[in-house]
Amino acid sequence: MKGMAHALSPARDTATPPLDGRVTAHAPLAPYTWFRVGGPAETLYAPTDTAALAQAMRAWNGPVTPIGIGSNLLVRDGGIDGLVVRLGRGFSGLSVEGTRIRAGAAIPDAKLSQAAADAGLAGLEFLRGIPGTVGGAVRMNAGCHGTETRDRLVEATVVFRDGTTRTLSNADLGFAYRHSDLPDDAIVTEAVFEGTPDDPTAITTRMAELMTARETAQPVREKTGGSTFRNPQDDSAWKLIDAAGCRGLRVGGAQVSEKHCNFLINHGEATAADLETLGETVRDRVRATSGHDLHWEIKRIGRPA
Ligand SMILES: Cc1cc2nc3c(=O)[nH]c(=O)nc-3n(C[C@H](O)[C@H](O)[C@H](O)COP(=O)(O)OP(=O)(O)OC[C@H]3O[C@@H](n4cnc5c(N)ncnc54)[C@H](O)[C@@H]3O)c2cc1C
Structure with a gap:
């Protein structure tokens, strides 16, 4: 029996430890991506809050993959092994603090952009047309129309694979074109952005112009x-x-x-x-x-x- 048990043992303990939040085994991921393709997550996890996420990182034995709203993702047809973390309601806070705006990582970029405009804070208009979340924007250094996330980000809170939670400054994140230095399994939970005081109507008008240009040029x-x-x-x-x-x-x-x-x-x-x-x-x-190697x-x- 001992030999049998050894032969059948998986490479890691695949039993799901108790996780605080919504846990779904073999969850289809296609509905969570813009492409609407791809196989299931071995385990899809929506943590209740940052403490629960940190605890899950410590308890989970296996790979971890964060996803936002899948607007920059191609999930392959065989699906994703391990824990796929999709942040939800517990990561949707939004507050204005002087010229700064603090946003949970699950907030859609468009909502952050509009909240900044309503508060008379310019500089986040570019996010109005990017169809992802704040977490995805930080991870990807999302940008358009000459502005990138790094131009407006002050700091981001991140839960690492070992369960530690740290607030990283803009410089710590190692931003480059559509890139941050965050490890693939680190999870952004919140970010703070800096705005520039301006007239809300003028900001909203600029946002509308950017949206029109985008709809004309992109599918x-x-x-x-x-x-x-x-x-x-x-x-x-x-x-x-x-x-x-x-x-x-x-x-x-x-x-x-x-x-x-x-x-x-x-x-x-x-x-x-x-x-x-x-x-x-x-x-x-x-x-x-052309000899160019596209990445x-x-x-x-x-x-x-
Ligand atoms: C029609 C269309 C137009 C677009 N236009 C632009 C554009 O103008 N500029 C631009 O930059 N992008 C654009 N994008 C791409 C996309 O919207 C951005 O890259 C966006 O930032 C991805 O965010 P997301 O939440 O959808 O992340 P996902 O697509 O779900 O994930 C993208 C990456 O971010 C990681 N990630 C997601 N959430 C987190 C998190 N909380 N913590 C850590 N990592 C995380 C994922 O692991 C993955 O590596 C466009 C996409 C579409 C479909």
Whole structure:
């Protein structure tokens, strides 16, 4: 029996320890991503608050993956092993403190941007059109129209894999273009941003202008993951993709957007494998035509089917 037990033992203890919050085994993740593709989470966890999350990090034996609202994610068809952490109501605080605004990591960027405008704080307009959460914005250093998260972030609170909770300054986060130095399994729970006093009406008008420009240029109503590839220095990914003849290119139910060819689209029946194969085909063609090696901006996570 001893030998049998050894043979059947998993590499790690996969029993779920008691976790404070909502825990769902084998939870489909496709509904939680903009692409609407991908396999299940082994265990999906929505912690009640930061203390519960820190305790879970200490108790969980295995990999941990945070997700926001999946606007920059391609979850592969085989799903994600371990604990997938999706922050919810316990991380939705929003408060104005002078010229600063404190936001829970689950707050949508658009809501933060609007709250700043209502409080007469300018500088966060760029977040109005980014369809992710505050946690995802910090992790990705999200940005557009010449402003990035790092330009307005004061500090962020982070729970690390060992359960320690630390507040990191802007400099500590090691921001670069669409990048922070945070480990993949560290979880942002809250962030503080600095605004500049301005007239709320003027801020709201600027936000509306940015939204109009975005809707004209991007397929924002499609099942997409935003910009697929990072812009190479001194060039635009979309121009290279267009020059490589990839506008409208299809693999299965996946297509390079006709409207903005750095966006991939799921027409409804695509798998994650279709989207990833399409992206790799685009990379090959761009390399062949221009010599540029495009790098994925979209985070591809999980196992193939
Ligand atoms: C139509 C469209 C337009 C877009 N336009 C822009 C744009 O103009 N500029 C831009 O920068 N991006 C853009 N994006 C991409 C995307 O919205 C941003 O990258 C956003 O910041 C991702 O946030 P999210 O909450 O959806 O994160 P997810 O997509 O769920 O995750 C992205 C990454 O962040 C990590 N993450 C998520 N939450 C946390 C957390 N709490 N703690 C730690 N890590 C976390 C994940 O592990 C993953 O690595 C666009 C996407 C779409 C679909």
